[in-house]
Amino acid sequence: xxxxxxxxxxxxxxxxxxxxxxxxxxxxxxxxxxxxxxxxxxxxxxxxxxxxxxxxxxxxxxxxxxxxxxxxxxxxxxxxxxxxxxxxxxxxxxxxxxxxxxxxxxxxxxxxxxxxxxxxxxxxxxxxxxxxxxxxxxxxxxxxxxxxxxxxxxxxxxxxxxxxxxxxxxxxxxxxxxxxxxxxxxxxxxxxxxxxxxxxxxxxxxxxxxxxxxxxxxxxxxxxxxxxxxxxxxxxxxxxxxxxxxxxxxxxxxxxxxxxxxxxxxxxxxxxxxxxxxxxxxxxxxxxxxxxxxxxxxxxxxxxxxxxxxxxxxxxxxxxxxxxxxxxxxxxxxxxxxxxxxxxxxxxxxxxxxxxxxxxxxxxxxxxxxxxxxxxxxxxxxxxxxxxxxxxxxxxxxxxxxxxxxxxxxxxxxxxxxxxxxxxxxxxxxxxxxxxxxxxxxxxxxxxxxxxxxxxxxxxxxxxxxxxxxxxxxxxxxxxxxxxx
Numbered sequence: 001x002x003x004x005x006x007x008x009x010x011x012x013x014x015x016x017x018x019x020x021x022x023x024x025x026x027x028x029x030x031x032x033x034x035x036x037x038x039x040x041x042x043x044x045x046x047x048x049x050x051x052x053x054x055x056x057x058x059x060x061x062x063x064x065x066x067x068x069x070x071x072x073x074x075x076x077x078x079x080x081x082x083x084x085x086x087x088x089x090x091x092x093x094x095x096x097x098x099x100x101x102x103x104x105x106x107x108x109x110x111x112x113x114x115x116x117x118x119x120x121x122x123x124x125x126x127x128x129x130x131x132x133x134x135x136x137x138x139x140x141x142x143x144x145x146x147x148x149x150x151x152x153x154x155x156x157x158x159x160x161x162x163x164x165x166x167x168x169x170x171x172x173x174x175x176x177x178x179x180x181x182x183x184x185x186x187x188x189x190x191x192x193x194x195x196x197x198x199x200x201x202x203x204x205x206x207x208x209x210x211x212x213x214x215x216x217x218x219x220x221x222x223x224x225x226x227x228x229x230x231x232x233x234x235x236x237x238x239x240x241x242x243x244x245x246x247x248x249x250x251x252x253x254x255x256x257x258x259x260x261x262x263x264x265x266x267x268x269x270x271x272x273x274x275x276x277x278x279x280x281x282x283x284x285x286x287x288x289x290x291x292x293x294x295x296x297x298x299x300x301x302x303x304x305x306x307x308x309x310x311x312x313x314x315x316x317x318x319x320x321x322x323x324x325x326x327x328x329x330x331x332x333x334x335x336x337x338x339x340x341x342x343x344x345x346x347x348x349x350x351x352x353x354x355x356x357x358x359x360x361x362x363x364x365x366x367x368x369x370x371x372x373x374x375x376x377x378x379x380x381x382x383x384x385x386x387x388x389x390x391x392x393x394x395x396x397x398x399x400x401x402x403x404x405x406x407x408x409x410x411x412x413x414x415x416x417x418x419x420x421x422x423x424x425x426x427x428x429x430x431x432x433x434x435x436x437x438x439x440x441x442x443x444x445x446x447x448x449x450x451x452x453x454x455x456x457x458x459x460x461x462x463x464x465x466x467x468x469x470x471x472x473x474x475x476x477x478x479x480x481x482x483x484x485x
Contacts (some may be wrong), residue, residue, distance in 0.1 A: 058100050062177045066104045069141070069184035074107045076176065077124075077138040081113040090154045091135070097172045098137065107180075137172075139179035146179040152211060171215075178215030189236030189431055190219040196226050196251075198244030205405050206241065212420050218427070225251040231258035237430055238265040240281070242401030244272065247280040255284055259393045264430040266423075268401035271296035271338040273367060288385035288395045289352050291341040293375055295364035297334075297399070304359045306412075311336050315356040315381050317422075322384055322429045323355060332418040335408060337400040339364040339379035348388075355382040355396075355426070384426070394430045 066074075078098050085092035101107045112120050114134045121132045124140065132138060135150030153172050182188055191213055193202040202210050202222060210220050223232065225247075231238065231254055238255065247255070259265060267281065269292060282292055299305040299313040306312040312335040317323055323330075334356070342352055357378045364375030386394040402408055403419045 058097075058173060058177075062173060065177050065181050066101075066107060069180065070104075070106050072106060072141050072184045074139065074141045074180055074184065076101055076107065076109045077120075077140065078109070078111040079114055079121075079132060079134055079136045079138065080111065081116075082111040094137075094153050094172050098176065101176065137176065137179075139176060139183055141180075141183040144183045146182050146214075148175040148179055175215050178217055181217040182214075185217055188217050188219050190221055190232075190234045191237045191239055191427065192221050192223045192232065192235045193239045193241060194225060194243075195222050196224045197240075197247065198242075200241045200401060200405065202241070205407075208406050208409050209404050209420060209423065212424055213427075216424055216428075225254050228254075230254050231263065236264065237427055238263070240265070240267045242268055242270045243278065243281065245276060246278045247284075249280065252280040252283060256287075259284070259287075259395070262387075262393050264394045266396045266398070266426065266430075268398045269338055270401045271336055271367065271399075285395070285397055286343060286345070288397075289343045289345050289347065289350055290383050290385055290395065290397045291343045292397075292399075293339040293341055293364050293379075294367050294371065295338055295375055296367065297337045297339050297358055297379055297381065298363050298365050299358055300361040300363065301359040304362070306333060309335075313337065313358060313362070313381075315358060316378075317356055318354050320353050320355070322353060322426065323422075325425050325428075326422065330418060330422075332403070332422060333408075333412045334381060334400045334403050334419075336402060337381050339375055339381065340383050340397055340399050341380060342383060351386050351388060353384045354380045355384055356398075357381060384429070396426050396430070 076098055078095060080091060080095075082091075082095035085095060095111065098109050102109045114120060121128070124138065124145065125132060130138070130145065130147040132147050133150070137148045137150075137153065139146050139148070152175055193199070193206075195201075200206060202220060213220050218236075223235075225231070235258065238258065255263075255265065265284075267285065269278070269281075272294070277294075278292065285291065296311060297313060298310050300310065304314050304316075306314075312333055314331060315334050317326060317330050317332075319328065339358070342354065357380055360378045362377035362379055364377075364379050366372065366374055381400065382396065382398045384394070384396045386392050404423050408419070409417060
């Protein structure tokens with residue numbers, strides 16, 4: 001008995017037992033602390049956004065918009081049952097982002113399952129003007145509301161050459177914050193797209209443009225000036241998008257009258273291979289010291305065009321107050337552009353700003369070769385002009401109307417989306433929204449690494465042979481050392 005007690009005492013007295021006990025106690029304490037911290041964080045509802053794109057974090061722009069409307073109560077209705085989804089689902093991500101708006105004292109977020117409460121839509125939109133459906137999100141303040149369609153919240157991105165989905169674009173914050181701005185604003189500026197001259201359609205060619213405008217608190221309408229006595233009084237901006245024929249003299253007079261009364265207009269002109277003269281359009285532009293060249297810009301600097309596509313150019317964004325929100329490293333693509341020119345008319349009443357230019361190696365290839373030699377770069381691709389003084393009229397001319405079409409965005413994705421930012425930023429300048437910035441959509445995609453066969457073999461050897469051997473060797477070293485304690 002004494003021998004057994006002595007052996008037991010000797011075992012507990014060994015250094016190996018003491019050090020082993022210390023290790024076990026340390027491990028137990030660390031585990032206990034981790035469990036307690038997790039419980040406290042869970043009870044407090046603390047969540048940290050660790051996504052690379054800040055998917056679940058609201059931007060400073062949203063803070064500004066909600067703060068500006070702090071005296072108005074806003075309710076966000078998600079027309080789906082949020083409990084059915086997890087963060088692995090697109091709608092789980094949508095629900096999580098919507099819940100982030102609850103941190104604002106004047107914003108309430110509710111989820112409504114229309115299967116369980118089918119009369120809800122009729123209670124907030126009795127005339128069914130919004131055409132709400134399950135999965136949509138509705139933002140409401142007072143009696144003013146805006147519906148964000150489910151298909152606009154999350155959109156897949158595809159590689160046009162392979163058809164494979166390359167990522168998912170999340171538009172939730174962009175859409176919801178824009179809707180908050182809309183329902184809490186006394187006035188939403190109306191952008192009129194002019195029709196009647198073969199222009200691109202805002203409802204078929206510019207559907208993404210229309211979405212972006214609406215998300216940034218603009219109303220979008222079309223107008224045919226041949227059938228209207230004048231430009232509507234609520235027109236914040238006129239947009240002429242890729243006309244294929246000229247204005248009539250009567251239409252020209254209506255636009256001039258609008259611009260003479262502090263109006264704003266954007267003119268986008270494609271390179272017309274037919275060589276159609278746009279005399280009356282040029283008449284309007286000339287009063288703002290802007291002229292059109294009937295050419296197509298070819299970029300001869302290999303660093304300034306899409307590989308193999310010399311007419312799909314990367315313009316140089318000029319640094320000025322208008323372009324300042326875009327940043328110095330802003331990149332976009334202008335496919336098949338015509339060049340513009342700043343006229344030398346003598347005037348002290350205008351400020352004229354080139355916004356985009358080609359490189360000095362570019363040339364404007366004449367559509368009609370009988371017009372003379374090609375125009376040599378650098379060439380202006382976008383020019384802004386404004387009347388000096390308070391509330392002066394403003395005009396933006398762009399030598400391209402295709403860079404923000406749905407097809408361009410589909411082909412060049414982020415580069416063409418940047419073109420949308422350029423367009424909306426220019427509209428913000430026209431409306432003197434100096435502090436407005438565009439909330440960019442957030443992209444979450446699966447991160448993949450492509451490796452060669454030899455690199456893959458090396459990785460396999462490292463993971464399956466080298467690392468296990470290192471772990472075994474480390475264990476042997478620890479075992480040997482412990483034996484001698």
